Amino acid sequence: MYVLEKIREDVKESVEKACGLDLKPSMLSEPPSPELGDISTSVAFALAKQEKKSPAETARDILEKLESPPLIRKTSTAGPYINFYIDWEKAGKKVLEEARTPEYASSDEGKGKWIVIDYSSPNVAKPMHIGHMRSTIIGDSIHRLYKRLGYSVHRVNHIGDWGVPFGKLIAAYKKWGDERELEKDPIHYLVGLYVRYNQAEEQDPSLKQEAIEWFRRLESGDPEAKKLWERFKALSIRKFEEIYRELGVEFDSYKGEAYYALNELTNRIVEEALEKGVAVEEDPGTIIVPLEEHGLVNARLVENGRTLYITRDLAAAKERWEEFKFQKNLYVVAVEQETHFNQLRKILELMGYEWWKDCVHVKFGMMSLPEGRISTRKGKYVELKQVLDLAVEKAREIIEEKNPSLENKEETAKAVGIGALKFADLSQNRIKNIVFDPDKMISFEGDTGPYLQYAHVRCCGILEKAGNSAETDVDMSGLEPAETELVKKLAEFPEIVKDAAHKQEPHRVAQYLLELSHQFSAFYESLPVLKAGETEKGRRLAMVDATRNVLKIGLELLGIHAPSRM
């Protein structure tokens, strides 16, 4: 357990002992200003009510009986509140020791436990657009958070590589396809065919039947259909991987729709649902799960003898359970699919699988364009690749302007540009909708990724000038307020990481890093480090090193690089 966690626990215990009440987590908080201490409790309100005394009086009574916990230098009341002042000269020394290690904020709570996380999941033969970025980077960050807590994480890219759209693609390719065009720029060519087919279909409804027929052939293993499908898929995945490389995102598995559609598992889960009386055969070839009595829309498992999306997801969930006995099976998917995941969970519950509770839809708000909804089918989208290029280009320009003599400009431009873009998304609550605005998402000033990277660069600069001397035994006597505040902020990191992981909310880390950087900048402006006296210099260098380390770890948790120069 890290210092601050331990102090909080000790404070909680001693207050509970003194007042005889169990403290709810919300009864311990941080006072509104540093002069009022570091930890505060409002328990006196609750006790006052029982004892029919005023809260302020009760607070004084509790304080009377209170045994001061370790590392607390002072306790006092402020009206109804009891405030605890941490002895930062002692505690701070431990904080700095902890915060300078590469393992800081790690934990062994996840040791031997698995998390399965399903994210990104683009559709084959369509370009990745800005809407795909959210799932991709939120999922990546959540995976990093769980890893930090010691969990083993299995990353799945459940790609959309099955369904009637592939019938359309094959039909379109048969009609208008051109081998050389396909080679030149596979995804754009394919999406062009797809859009064209959809348009043609509006004029000539028979095309719809034709597409369905091709999909049928694909399902039954027709060699011609299969060959084209495999070709489209391989070309697409190669393109996706270029983008993943640029984003620094990886997967352990690409098992998608087709894998489950063609797998015995999927048929078996339908049979199982029937046997358990969860599903019923409505008409020959149509199997549904009645969910109306549970306040949900009925789910269709089989239609015309063909399994559907939810059937394959059921099979996937069961397979994941059998393979990993997961602690959590997370689906990082847009909020628009909420109904689907509610159905999925309910069906698993009805089938008697205890672990339905651990299948969690990690939902996020929709990304839209200023002119409206993103739609690949209608050709209304902005390609992710273009936005990434734009971000890097803008970073390149700024580097050219501010630091033209920088050595590895290209690498740094990527770190800064992509970092800005990722941070803009990851720093806000994922449930909120975002209207895509390149100027806002690729900004380098204010509360942005580059601001954090810049703070990191400054730390590195100071440490380098100091000869990277790693002094460990530091003198903490006579701390300045700006130093105390920085140390305090550094001490909070482990709890933030835990909270962010458990809630699957990377923005909590992002917000924390902003606070840390603001605190560091204030420290940096007001106190000299290299030119300070010997004792101050030693500990301030340790603080700078700790800040550098926490920024580095924190940015990594968001999937953002922290260069040492920029």
Add this chain to the structure above:
RNA sequence: GGGCCCAUAGUUUAGCCUGGACAGAAUGCGAGCCUCCGGAGCUUGUGACCCGGGUUCGAAUCCCGGUGGGCCCGCCA
């Protein structure tokens, strides 16, 4: 029609889960700061909890009812 989500300074937002001290931040606009470790910065001013009820000693936070916006309800995924 039924269900889910969102609403905080001019703008973008944190806080809501777990109620507590003057609601944080960024940007914008105004005023300052390079004899000092990198100005992608710092200091400072300005400015916000959608409306109406309720619960509570106490509500941005919980509950109910509105209003506005988004999403879902398919032989798509």
